[in-house]
Amino acid sequence: MNQKFLLKIAEKLGTPLYVYSEEQIRKNYREFLSAFKSRYRNTKIFYALKANSSLAICHILRQEGSCADVVSIGELKVAQRIGIKPKDIIFTNNSKTDQDLDDAIEAGIIVNIDSIDELHRLHKIAKNKRKAVNVSFRVNPAIDPKTHPKISTGLKESKFGIHLENNIALDAYITAQTLDWIEIKGIHTHIGSQITDMNAFKDMTEKIMQFTLELKEKIGLELKFIDLGGGLGIQYTDDATPTPDDYAGTIIPVVNEYNKKLNYEPELWFEPGRYILGNVGVLLCKVTGVKETPYKKFVNVDAGFNVLMRPSMYDSYHRIQVLNRIDENATETYDIVGNICESGDILARERKLPRVKGGDIIAVYDTGAYGFSMSSQYNQRPRPAEILTWGGTVEVIREKETFDDLLRNQKAPNDLID
């Protein structure tokens, strides 16, 4: 999406606004899939809906052939709505309610079990319903992926998964084998998000393959699938990051090596979210004004951390551009700040930009993943629209919220003045 096109969209549809490129979604999906499929035929992609669960986005990925990684019944309903088959949906969560488990069994999807306690609850419900359930176990391989602590999910102290050590995971599989209504189908791990250290992925793969071999040798168990989760980082800064090709090139030799000993070839599943959606999206916002103080120069924009949580929550960096000044020299250093009444509401710190004026349009790049999906109505602000582009066409896939939307579901006191 070039700058002139984005400017035109901002002008026509107003700001703040999320704009996604359909071509880029398809391109990323195909790049990821082919990097693995060209090396390992039995590869499947389970798009991680939490990155962006808007119907139109998920629908594009279903068209591409993606399966679904869901973390809640809400996401399951999206996956069902766009027509993904139950056998192609895996449900991962550390804290599933009995109702969640019941809904998952009813839907016939794969339940990715996070604890022994959950295994027993799941079996009890399946038995009551007289309906068998396909499962995998999420294992914790105790690996530091060297990313932000808030998104490092495979550390040994993490809340996620069943530990490999002390035979805890092995015992879980042994127990599961004794339960009539539980069908073991696979294994799952996910060590974190925005990972750029290929060694972490290599270590993870070795540990999982070694354990898969143990399952075969010790308890005669062959798995239909090995799900290695998501986590491949994307390029947020100007420094290049590893590609799906690098990732696949790192781990597929490990898998192949172990497969010789396994004497069977499990399916390999991946759950990219950020990689598919991240660089697909741009947040467009408008400059309301510029303020120079004795200490800093601030560019105020019309979007805050209710619209894009990542910079405030994870100190994350997003490239930005002043779309109507791309040909001008960057002579000023600004903090670009949002309209939420908190000091931490800073979209970008100390950026070199051309001299900015009120009315300028700023693009915040790489906001397709964990952008809209983390948005809120904090400060009583309606959430922005989402727009899908394809070539020169523009489609509203989610309308901007209205002020009335913010009052929805509220029971107003009787004596309110109308």
Add this chain to the structure above:
Amino acid sequence: MNQKFLLKIAEKLGTPLYVYSEEQIRKNYREFLSAFKSRYRNTKIFYALKANSSLAICHILRQEGSCADVVSIGELKVAQRIGIKPKDIIFTNNSKTDQDLDDAIEAGIIVNIDSIDELHRLHKIAKNKRKAVNVSFRVNPAIDPKTHPKISTGLKESKFGIHLENNIALDAYITAQTLDWIEIKGIHTHIGSQITDMNAFKDMTEKIMQFTLELKEKIGLELKFIDLGGGLGIQYTDDATPTPDDYAGTIIPVVNEYNKKLNYEPELWFEPGRYILGNVGVLLCKVTGVKETPYKKFVNVDAGFNVLMRPSMYDSYHRIQVLNRIDENATETYDIVGNICESGDILARERKLPRVKGGDIIAVYDTGAYGFSMSSQYNQRPRPAEILTWGGTVEVIREKETFDDLLRNQKAPNDLID
């Protein structure tokens, strides 16, 4: 609200659930108001809607006589809806759009100006509309309130306000005096949130009073009001924190001292939000299961950081209790973790609790402020209901969202399977 009552509510209405006590709202409001009013007759309270802008909550505060501190047009609409008069509404924000300013002038409320740029934009719009606008300036007194950096709003590097130093604020008032459609009514500052250091408030008050004196002596300006913002901390831990009495006792002598030199008595305005709503609310959640790993014991609950953002966002501490085990000894140490698929989704770390089991009900206290108002639908999760109690009565003031609510405003692709 006693534990048995809360347990009954959780059982009847399900979890997660926000429960507020109407008596406590009224008690807090009156305590805050009387601490100041007993020392300074000309005191007014402007409830900061951003703490919790639910209609029923704001309506209670209107009944108590509160004015409104709003930070967006969405909050303005709430204040109007509950019948607060325009002259009793102040609009503060660092990044107001032209449309925001137009709406504010139209509504006849006080615009709290954040920059010289905004002053000129506001005047231009007022002139075009031929409607004068009442204003104050938010000044930055360059004070460190010794609270969390994300909520320290009066630091000299903050995005908020016009600096006192170098006569910048003075020049703003001088400029405003020359503008026909601008009516100067007051001054405003707000140095942060959850402040427990009374010296910070004292320094702030001295700086603002000194500047108010300067306005009189240098440019002959008398202000209708001095708005000292919000920020008084509440007791989140077991350690007592200063009360409104301490706060008023600290700053009113300063104000009185300056008033002698001023030779007039401005109104004093305060904008408490957290103080009024914080300890009013309890988040009730249910234990889905307990997981013991070689490193930690986790209590999984059915609410995550989409429901209560504060612990993940600000590392904030909230007291918790296992409501059905209040008589049992605390023998275990747990991390209480939510159902959002991120490692940072931890509601409470290393808490001593009785041995917890699935189905137990956990109360997360002091969540009335910045609880529901910061909630999101992340992980495609419907937001919880809000409940108001009064004595033994229970009223749903906001219904739980449905899965359909999550799909609202979306334009589904044509070939979706229905």
